[in-house]
Amino acid sequence: xxxxxxxxxxxxxxxxxxxxxxxxxxxxxxxxxxxxxxxxxxxxxxxxxxxxxxxxxxxxxxxxxxxxxxxxxxxxxxxxxxxxxxxxxxxxxxxxxxxxxxxxxxxxxxxxxxxxxxxxxxxxxxxxxxxxxxxxxxxxxxxxxxxxxxxxxxxxxxxxxxxxxxxxxxxxxxxxxxxxxxxxxxxxxxxxxxxxxxxxxxxxxxxxxxxxxxxxxxxxxxxxxxxxxxxxxxxxxxxxxxxxxxxxxxxxxxxxxxxxxxxxxxxxxxxxxxxxxxxxxxxxxxxxxxxxxxxxxxxxxxxxxxxxxxxxxxxxxxxxxxxxxxxxxxxxxxxxxxxxxxxxxxxxxxxxxxxxxxxxxxxxxxxxxxxxxxxxxxxxxxxxxxxxxxxxxxxxxxxxxxxxxxxxxxxxxxxxxxxxxxxxxxxxxxxxxxxxxxxxxxxxxxxxxxxxxxxxxxxxxxxxxxxxxxxxxxxxxxxxxxxxxxxxxxxxxxxxxxxxxxxxxxxxxxxxxxxxxxxxxxxxxxxxxxxxxxxxxxxxxxxxxxxxxxxxxxxxxxxxxxxxxxxxxxxxxxxxxxxxxxxxxxxxxxxxxxxxxxxxxxxxxxxxxxxx
Amino acid sequence: xxxxxxxxxxxxxxxxxxxxxxxxxxxxxxxxxxxxxxxxxxxxxxxxxxxxxxxxxxxxxxxxxxxxxxxxxxxxxx
Numbered sequence: 034x035x036x037x038x039x040x041x042x043x044x045x046x047x048x049x050x051x052x053x054x055x056x057x058x059x060x061x062x063x064x065x066x067x068x069x070x071x072x073x074x075x076x077x078x079x080x081x082x083x084x085x086x087x088x089x090x091x092x093x094x095x096x097x098x099x100x101x102x103x104x105x106x107x108x109x110x111x112x113x114x115x116x117x118x119x120x121x122x123x124x125x126x127x128x129x130x131x132x133x134x135x136x137x138x139x140x141x142x143x144x145x146x147x148x149x150x151x152x153x154x155x156x157x158x159x160x161x162x163x164x165x166x167x168x169x170x171x172x173x174x175x176x177x178x179x180x181x182x183x184x185x186x187x188x189x190x191x192x193x194x195x196x197x198x199x200x201x202x203x204x205x206x207x208x209x210x211x212x213x214x215x216x217x218x219x220x221x222x223x224x225x226x227x228x229x230x231x232x233x234x235x236x237x238x239x240x241x242x243x244x245x246x247x248x249x250x251x252x253x254x255x256x257x258x259x260x261x262x263x264x265x266x267x268x269x270x271x272x273x274x275x276x277x278x279x280x281x282x283x284x285x286x287x288x289x290x291x292x293x294x295x296x297x298x299x300x301x302x303x304x305x306x307x308x309x310x311x312x313x314x315x316x317x318x319x320x321x322x323x324x325x326x327x328x329x330x331x332x333x334x335x336x337x338x339x340x341x342x343x344x345x346x347x348x349x350x351x352x353x354x355x356x357x358x359x360x361x362x363x364x365x366x367x368x369x370x371x372x373x374x375x376x377x378x379x380x381x382x383x384x385x386x387x388x389x390x391x392x393x394x395x396x397x398x399x400x401x402x403x404x405x406x407x408x409x410x411x412x413x414x415x416x417x418x419x420x421x422x423x424x425x426x427x428x429x430x431x432x433x434x435x436x437x438x439x440x441x442x443x444x445x446x447x448x449x450x451x452x453x454x455x456x457x458x459x460x461x462x463x464x465x466x467x468x469x470x471x472x473x474x475x476x477x478x479x480x481x482x483x484x485x486x487x488x489x490x491x492x493x494x495x496x497x498x499x500x501x502x503x504x505x506x507x508x509x510x511x512x513x514x515x516x517x518x519x520x521x522x523x524x525x526x527x528x529x530x531x532x533x534x535x536x537x538x539x540x541x542x543x544x545x546x547x548x549x550x551x552x553x554x555x556x557x558x559x560x561x562x563x564x565x566x567x568x569x570x571x572x573x574x575x576x577x578x579x580x581x582x583x584x585x586x587x588x589x590x591x592x593x594x595x596x597x598x599x600x601x602x603x604x605x606x607x608x609x610x611x612x613x614x615x616x617x618x619x620x621x622x623x624x625x626x627x628x629x630x631x632x633x634x635x636x637x638x639x640x641x642x643x644x645x
Numbered sequence: 646x647x648x649x650x651x652x653x654x655x656x657x658x659x660x661x662x663x664x665x666x667x668x669x670x671x672x673x674x675x676x677x678x679x680x681x682x683x684x685x686x687x688x689x690x691x692x693x694x695x696x697x698x699x700x701x702x703x704x705x706x707x708x709x710x711x712x713x714x715x716x717x718x719x720x721x722x723x
Contacts, residue, residue: 299652492659499656549663602667 039088041122043113045146046130047139048096049461051158054188055130056093059197076109085202100145106377114149126205127153133163133170134462136230140222148212152205153181156197160185162462167233175229180209241463254344265328266432267425273320284313303498310563311494311556312486314575318402319482325398326478327471329366334466338363343460352440353447358388365395369604373611387446389611390621393604394439394597396432399551403595404431406555410576411588434596490556493546497557501564515564535587535637550601585644590637597629676700
């Protein structure tokens, strides 16, 4: 069956029922998937062609428990399913995705969707996991009871959506007449469950319950969380070093080779002092970023993260936040942009605004190169108690400082706030992280990082090089050439503002492109020092160069600055878009700048006081 | 002289890239002019299409624009 007009299909279901995994399988996309609720916060569109050649436009909608929407992401789902979303035609077919492992909860939303009277298919996703849990579902009976086609799927396996594709080729089936308004849906679910589902509790279920007794324990659970995070930051420093050294030496060889091959002149200078010094310095940090993400992804896939959110709910409540803020804040460790977008799952507008305000305080991956460079330059690589790497410990403390500050700021903003509704969270089953999906996700992260280096960092490095190289010094100029350049002049112009923090003019220059992306501050420092240095490999040896030219107080002051650093332009742009308010943008930029300045000032003077 | 010319073009390209990211409205006359020129010369249809797209108003972009996944695919890559 073929048709020129594509079939409009919408995927709807409860949070964490595997809609996006199914969407990726059907369309070949690679949208973000995780083992917790609230990952998809806006509709995503994809196209596919069924085995019979039918064109289909498919929408992946944010998960919701009900059509009575409370948060912005749930409103999108409600309006699209009802066919009233502006700019989006009413769907010809709804695909109600239901987690086979959690039928009792998910059938409720499915029944609500059925009441809309649109043609519908029910997809029992995670059917393999249901089998492992000892659940047996009588599909024929379920189809008969619901009056709708029911197919099974395994969204995370290749070919796991084949049944859905075949079902799309069948003519759409209109649902049975809606149930009367006074029908007790829970009673209806109990009736269907009793007729269609039989349970044989197995050992895995018992094991999960035992595991949860430890992981969710008020004391041991917190200890487990603390130890996991601690090991994560130790690993970032200890495991990455050999690969970082290798990348470092490759960059040095590339610079030497460029210098040897190209004749002396502006092109050679641009390549070595600009591009290789700037972008090369940042590329070296790729292994550390990948190790950090490996941990986060493994925790995400295992199903541990929602449990961590549950554990932290009390602490978040003390800071005036609800557990719903946990996932947006956690996403902000990768980048504040998706974190701020993820706040759409938060129902209370005030809670949402506060979460948006504090999201930039979570240490995003772009800050990691800045931290690592300064830590490796100024913190000795020695072990405490023969176990803990001191550099890893300092990194852990910097991340901790960001989190603690976020909680304090939230407390301050929310001191007069009303009481929030308690956190209701569905805890997913534990799952062993799949090596293939981890590898794919890591590859995605590496591609994102390298694409940032190839675009943002290379272009800014070229501009920084030009600013640091031109204009040339006047005849008879006695100062170093870079002091006469535009970058030198900008640095000296800004110096009076930042001198009380212990910053020199080179740091002042690096702070400006650091607003585009924080890691660019490192490439800018490398370019400025490389252009200004007489040594050929100045950029390749940035860490020792900094440790010989800066005081410890200056380095710590810059670290403190980057804990609070006024966020990048992209973050400000997304805050504007999500809040539709320039006021919020100004408040965020203003309070972060104030905190960064005050923290740096204090750090610099306290360190100077103690170090003499 | 050739070296200076090549370096200048590279620096201008990078400055244009950032201008497009930070203030796309300032770059619209450039894209409009480029699209018109290419259209009258009947060359490079791919580039012309792209220039026309960038010159047209109301392109709303999502995500951090740090990569392709954040742009046309509506975010979600992080």
